[in-house]
Amino acid sequence: MEENPVGGTIVTPPRRRGRFTKALPWLAVTPFAAWAAARVAGLERGSLPTQIMTVTPYAAAGSLLPLLLAALTRNRAATALAVVTTAALGLSVLPRAFGTAEAGTGRPLKVLTINMLFGRADVSAIMELVRRFDPDVLSTQELTPGAVIDLDEAGLKDLMPHRVLQDEWSAGGSGLFAKYPLTALWDLIPPVGHKMPAGVLALPGGRPVEVVDVHPYPPLGAQVHNWNAALESFPSASGDTIRILAGDFNASLDHAAMRRLLRRGYKDAADQVGQGLTPTWPANKRIPPIITIDHVVVDSRVGVRAVSVHDVPGTDHRAVFAELIVPR
Known part of the structure; x- marks a missing residue:
C-alpha cells in the first residue's frame, strides 16, 4: 500500500x-x-x-x-x-568443532606460536606462556631484534637457548626458539613472503623433526598471488621426514589454497581436537577475534593431544599452543 x-x-x-x-x-x-x-x-x-x-x-x-x-x-x-x-x-x-583424532603413542612435542606485531607483543605474557606450557619450540612472527633482546633478558635464553632467527625491524622478521639443538635449513622454503626460517629439531628419543616458521604475505591486493605462491611452496609431507608448520598463515581452513596444502600430507592440529573454529585474529581490539588464521599444521602421522589459544597483550594475534605426539 x-x-x-x-x-x-x-x-x-x-x-x-x-x-x-x-x-x-x-x-x-x-x-x-x-x-x-x-x-x-x-x-x-x-x-x-x-x-x-x-x-x-x-x-x-x-x-x-x-x-x-x-x-x-x-x-x-x-x-x-x-x-x-x-x-x-x-x-x-x-x-x-568436533574432535575425532586420537593422539596415539610416540614422543611428546609441544609447539607454541605467536605473531608479535612488529615486536610489540608483551614479553612478560609470552614468557608466562613459555613457563606454563614448557614448549619444545617457540615459533615467532614479526620478530624484531629488540624483541629478541627483550625475550632473552626475560629468561628465554636460558629456557630455549637454541634458535634459528631472521629477525628484522619490520613485519618480515621471524624466528624459531627451541629447548633442544636446532639446525637451520636455509633452503627449505623459497623466498616468497615474509621471512620463514626452518630448522631440524633434535627431539630426544628418535628421528629429528623439521619445524617451519610460517608467515606468508596477507592476501591483500596484488599480494594475493604471493600468498598463493607461499602456500604452494611448502614441501609435501613424505618419506621419513616429520615436519611441523607453525605460524601466521594469513589463511583459514575455508581457503582453497590452505586445503590444497593439507591434502599434501598435513592436518590442522586445532581441527583434530575440536578447536578449529576458535578465532585468533584480530585480538586486543574493540571487537573480539573473528577469524582463524594462526595454525599449527602437522604431518598426518603426528598425533594431537590438545590445542589451546591464548591472548597476549600488545599484539593483534592470539598465541596457539599445541601438544603433539610424534611417531618414533
Missing part, C-alpha cells in the same frame, strides 16, 4: 505483491548458494573474495535465515536450494 501525494492511499495490486513474495526467498538464498558453491569448489579468485572466505563460519550460520524465509513463504524450490546451501556450508564448517 502506497501513500498518495494528493491524499488517501494507493493500493498495491495483489499481482505485484505476489511477485515480490515469490522473489524474496530467491533474493535471500542466492548469495548464500553462490558462497557455498565457491567454498565447496574452491572458486575464490582475487584479493577480495579470498579475504571474504575467512568468514565462512558466519555465512554458514546466516544461511539458516533464507532457509526459514523460504519455508515460511512455502516456496518449495527456494527451500530445496536453501537446504542444500545450509548443508554444504555446515558440512564445511561444523566438523572443526
Whole structure:
C-alpha cells in the first residue's frame, strides 16, 4: 500500500505483491548458494573474495535465515536450494568443532606460536606462556631484534637457548626458539613472503623433526598471488621426514589454497581436537577475534593431544599452543 501525494492511499495490486513474495526467498538464498558453491569448489579468485572466505563460519550460520524465509513463504524450490546451501556450508564448517583424532603413542612435542606485531607483543605474557606450557619450540612472527633482546633478558635464553632467527625491524622478521639443538635449513622454503626460517629439531628419543616458521604475505591486493605462491611452496609431507608448520598463515581452513596444502600430507592440529573454529585474529581490539588464521599444521602421522589459544597483550594475534605426539 502506497501513500498518495494528493491524499488517501494507493493500493498495491495483489499481482505485484505476489511477485515480490515469490522473489524474496530467491533474493535471500542466492548469495548464500553462490558462497557455498565457491567454498565447496574452491572458486575464490582475487584479493577480495579470498579475504571474504575467512568468514565462512558466519555465512554458514546466516544461511539458516533464507532457509526459514523460504519455508515460511512455502516456496518449495527456494527451500530445496536453501537446504542444500545450509548443508554444504555446515558440512564445511561444523566438523572443526568436533574432535575425532586420537593422539596415539610416540614422543611428546609441544609447539607454541605467536605473531608479535612488529615486536610489540608483551614479553612478560609470552614468557608466562613459555613457563606454563614448557614448549619444545617457540615459533615467532614479526620478530624484531629488540624483541629478541627483550625475550632473552626475560629468561628465554636460558629456557630455549637454541634458535634459528631472521629477525628484522619490520613485519618480515621471524624466528624459531627451541629447548633442544636446532639446525637451520636455509633452503627449505623459497623466498616468497615474509621471512620463514626452518630448522631440524633434535627431539630426544628418535628421528629429528623439521619445524617451519610460517608467515606468508596477507592476501591483500596484488599480494594475493604471493600468498598463493607461499602456500604452494611448502614441501609435501613424505618419506621419513616429520615436519611441523607453525605460524601466521594469513589463511583459514575455508581457503582453497590452505586445503590444497593439507591434502599434501598435513592436518590442522586445532581441527583434530575440536578447536578449529576458535578465532585468533584480530585480538586486543574493540571487537573480539573473528577469524582463524594462526595454525599449527602437522604431518598426518603426528598425533594431537590438545590445542589451546591464548591472548597476549600488545599484539593483534592470539598465541596457539599445541601438544603433539610424534611417531618414533
